[in-house]
Amino acid sequence: MPGKSHGSERIHKMSRRTELELSLTSYGRSERGVSLDYLKPEVPCELLIVAGIHGEESDGVISLSRAFRSISPLVISPSIAAVFCANPDGVILGTRGNANGVDLNRNFPASNWSPDPSTCRWHADEDETIPIFTGKEPGSESETKAIISLIKALKPAQILTLHGPLACVDDPNQSPLGQWIAKRTKLSLVQDIGYPTPGSMGSWASEAGIPIITWEFPPDGVEALSRSQVPVIADIISGNFPGGNEL
């Protein structure tokens, strides 16, 4: 039964972790024409997981894929939807923004969207910042339009976005899932990331009444994250957490 299996049949042997044994559905195209793909839920969507909206945070893309490849597809909760990479152009180019140099996580049509360039950092622990565009208008980019349409169609009860490397769980609602992720990963649970994020998916989703958790991985690299974060993602997608039997 999906989400209910425990023990050895739930966890894939290493020899079976090569391929992603899921069929993904396209929800649009990037600015450079790359297909934007997601795992479609089989029932109403309780949780939408989104990775890779920042192209230079490919650790989240790889970790989400590894979590799905760690477990049998038979135990994946039918109400889970997952976007493996919301910004494939950025991942290919190694940039935070998309192919137009726009930070997609500042391009959402939230009331706080700003045309002023946002800033990001080359090193998270240094103050020197790099300007980055927020788009010529709110929701201007193909990737933003596509994921907004997807969210409106799915109507997820909750969204979980994977980012890095700030090492915290940002959950304004302090939800049971956010609390559980923080406890499992020993990351601090915060209600605010500590700086303004106008035009972010979080700002837009909050205004749309959809609770959103931002999971900021620590700056450890894929090898360490595969031990510290991936098993927690695997438990979430298979419903193995408090309240997860509702997924």
Ligand SMILES: [Zn+2]
């Ligand atoms: Zn990010």
